[in-house]
Amino acid sequence: MEQCACVERELEKVLHRFVMYGHQSEERLDELLRSVCEIRGQLVAFGVQDADLSVLSQTMAQCCKNIKETVQMLASRHKDIHGSVSKVGKAIDRVRTGSSANFDAEISAVVAETVWDTPERQKYLSETIVEHLYRQGMLSVAEDLCQESGVVIDMSMKQPFLELNRILEALRMQDLRPALEWAVTNRQRLLDLNSSLEFKLHRLYFISLLSGGIGNQMEALQYARHFQPFASQHQRDIQILMGSLVYLRHGIENSPYRGLLETNQWAEICNIFTRDACALLGLSVESPLSVSFASGCMALPVLMNIKQVIEQRQCSGVWTHKDELPIEIDLGKKCWYHSVFACPILRQQTSESNPPMKLICGHVISRDALNKLTNAGKLKCPYCPMEQNPSHAKQIYF
Numbered sequence: 001m002e003q004c005a006c007v008e009r010e011l012e013k014v015l016h017r018f019v020m021y022g023h024q025s026e027e028r029l030d031e032l033l034r035s036v037c038e039i040r041g042q043l044v045a046f047g048v049q050d051a052d053l054s055v056l057s058q059t060m061a062q063c064c065k066n067i068k069e070t071v072q073m074l075a076s077r078h079k080d081i082h083g084s085v086s087k088v089g090k091a092i093d094r095v096r097t098g099s100s101a102n103f104d105a106e107i108s109a110v111v112a113e114t115v116w117d118t119p120e121r122q123k124y125l126s127e128t129i130v131e132h133l134y135r136q137g138m139l140s141v142a143e144d145l146c147q148e149s150g151v152v153i154d155m156s157m158k159q160p161f162l163e164l165n166r167i168l169e170a171l172r173m174q175d176l177r178p179a180l181e182w183a184v185t186n187r188q189r190l191l192d193l194n195s196s197l198e199f200k201l202h203r204l205y206f207i208s209l210l211s212g213g214i215g216n217q218m219e220a221l222q223y224a225r226h227f228q229p230f231a232s233q234h235q236r237d238i239q240i241l242m243g244s245l246v247y248l249r250h251g252i253e254n255s256p257y258r259g260l261l262e263t264n265q266w267a268e269i270c271n272i273f274t275r276d277a278c279a280l281l282g283l284s285v286e287s288p289l290s291v292s293f294a295s296g297c298m299a300l301p302v303l304m305n306i307k308q309v310i311e312q313r314q315c316s317g318v319w320t321h322k323d324e325l326p327i328e329i330d331l332g333k334k335c336w337y338h339s340v341f342a343c344p345i346l347r348q349q350t351s352e353s354n355p356p357m358k359l360i361c362g363h364v365i366s367r368d369a370l371n372k373l374t375n376a377g378k379l380k381c382p383y384c385p386m387e388q389n390p391s392h393a394k395q396i397y398f
């Protein structure tokens with residue numbers, strides 16, 4: 001960790017130098033440009049014939065000298081920056097080869113070489129990266145990748161991301177209007193999802209009026225009518241907002257309602273908007289690429305360990321199917337997904353009271369089916385058919 005911090009420090013130095021270099025070179029170039037323009041102006045004004053030639057040549061020589069010096073100075077500073085960049089490289093090398101060995105250079109043994117070897121698979125990868133870039137709002141990079149990889153993205157797939165980004169960008173600048181417009185347009189669908197996004201946006205708009213002080217009193221009172229459709233569901237919240245109006249003259253920040261002005265509400269509304277808008281548009285909240293990447297980061301150390309054990313014990317036959325992992329890797333609760341599962345035995349959708357259960361062999365059936373199939377403490381999987389202890393089956397979470 002210390003070594004990583006060291007890399008960060010070196011990186012900051014380089015970035016600082018880059019910025020300084022930019023400012024300096026701009027300043028010096030502006031200065032040169034000014035003096036050259038001045039000389040040209042004088043020449044135009046007085047004419048070459050009338051000018052004192054010795055003075056003129058002196059001025060020109062001085063000007064050339066200045067230009068040369070500036071170029072040399074900029075070149076040598078540029079060289080210095082190169083030095084700092086290579087220092088970052090060395091710092092990274094130290095992390096790789098240091099005693100703690102944070103980087104393992106040889107990871108090919110846990111990756112199947114054939115993973116990306118068909119054009120179709122490469123296309124999937126490019127599409128996933130493009131989708132990720134759209135999600136991040138990096139539109140021009142996504143367009144470039146599309147062009148270079150030959151991936152064609154349908155406009156209908158792109159549109160929701162563009163809109164989400166436009167609204168989120170505004171929210172980050174504390175501009176609620178685009179989000180409010182979107183929420184009002186999609187009011188019914190949001191309510192169907194049990195979302196309180198629209199109310200929370202109106203609430204925040206009201207609070208931003210409150211923070212403007214007594215001058216906004218009339219506007220705040222008028223805006224309060226937007227709460228009317230939410231009166232029954234958010235009664236308590238609305239009472240608090242209306243109560244705060246009493247303190248508007250003295251400033252909400254000095255009142256018992258100062259909690260309303262907490263600044264983390266903006267980050268929170270961005271999260272709520274992303275979550276609810278993604279749910280409404282049928283998109284996952286997180287990009288599939290970042291989820292896969294994060295899972296890979298968690299799984300890699302475990303796989304590297306297994307590889308080592310397999311090599312040491314010389315039992316190379318254990319892990320021959322590279323498209324299947326040799327053991328189950330716990331990725332934490334965050335990676336438990338709540339997809340719909342229909343029991344193949346009872347042909348009904350599983351629920352919290354009858355959750356899907358994973359058998360030792362890897363087949364999944366509902367708990368009711370598991371209980372029905374259990375006979376004298378033993379269970380024969382209806383698919384493979386491995387005989388096993390039903391108490392070893394593991395619940396898959398909803």
Ligand SMILES: [Zn+2]
Pocket residue numbers: 359361362363381382383384385386
């Ligand atoms: Zn089975």
